[in-house]
Amino acid sequence: MHHIRRPQACALASAIAWLLAFLPAPAAAQDPVDSPAAIERYEPVFELCRDADRQSVAIRAYRQGDVDYRLTVDPYTLRSRLEKASQLQCDANPGSVEALLAGTPYRRTLDVERENKHLLQGAGVVRSLTPVTGYFLTVDLCPSTKKGFNQEMFETLEHASQVHGTAALPIALAVSGRWMKTHPEAFAWLRNEAVSGRLQVTWVNHTLSHPYDSHLDLAHNFMRETGIDPLAEILELEKLLLEQGITPSVFFRFPGLVSSPELIEIVERLHLVAVSSDAWLAKGQQPRPGSAILIHGNLNEPAGVKLMLEWVARQEKDSIYFLPLESIAGTGRDR
DSSP states (O other), X not given: OOOOOOOOHHHHHHHHHHHHTTSOOOXXXXXXXXXXXXXXXXXXXXXXXXXXXXXEEEEEEEEETTEEEEEEEOTTTOOEEEEEGGGOEEEOXXXXXXXXXXXXXXXXXXXXXXXXXXXXBSOSBOBOSSOOSSBEEEEEEOOOSSSSOOHHHHHHHHHOTTBOOSSOEEEEEEEOHHHHHHOHHHHHHHHHHHHTTSEEEEEEEOOSSOOOOTTSOXXXXXXGSTTOOHHHHHHHHHHHHHHTXXXXXXXXXXXXXXXXHHHHHHHHXXXXXXXXXXXXXXXXXXXXXXXXXXXXXXXXXXXHHHHHHHHHHTSOTTOBOBOOGGGTTXXXXXX
16 A cells, blocks of 8 residues: 655645635624534545445545545546445455456556656646547636636637537646636636536645745646645645535646646555646647546636637537536546
8 A cells, every 4th residue: 555654744734825815704793603624634545345236446535524524536436435434334445446447447547657657748648648639628627816707708618609518517627726716706606606506626635735836837836846745735625615515526637737747646655636628728829529628717827728719619509519628538427
């Protein structure tokens, strides 16, 4: 079994202190039962879990209130679920988990992640691992000093005649904790679009603070910057999503798509799938069937949004199939 070395106390304490900034000051008349219980004992695990009719891989364990939970991943669909530990039978023998994973879409994505870990930028899964005619739309929500977000873009895509289907628009939102903190109304709007059935959102981990220094080169920037605690950046963002009532997905996106072999190994030991892109529109990359399209929805990269909407407008009616990110490895939901 791969063991995760816990973050150093000072780094984790700093991350937790930063996270507390999300919490409102308590009101004197507030009924404590209205507030969700704190998430405690949050930790990575690697377990084979069974219930009455399915098997899954547990990758996180935590307690909320007096209830123990597991964050599980279906190795065939890559969909994550929150389940009460009391309703599961879990086996922590790594051999049992690996036997379940063998030959599954989950294992295929983890293998790709390992194969290109040497890349400075763009490591991970960049496009569908099986032939498809559709596309995977991913929207990054990095920290931004700009007010608002590209709401019009989301609404345009939801109603575009070129986009096939009348159901919810499949979209992967790579969200950073700092953006969530500074744009609560935008985050609430996106969550409401998902709840109302207009967006089918896969919530992708884009780290808690999304480190970036404009004075540093790529080799020393983003998650490669000295002093960054990768475990705290990843795990605390998961906790933040859970506290907002959102189930984290199995997907992770590196800030700037910049990584290192050591960072990829950490992501792998956390049993996450690093998703990159071969169609970052603002960088001139063109989408092809199976591409993971990358645009920014935080007003930081208007060129990419413009190119996206122009590309959609040029297509014929009902010709664009957007696919849920969970099917990027070939999970029976491809088109």
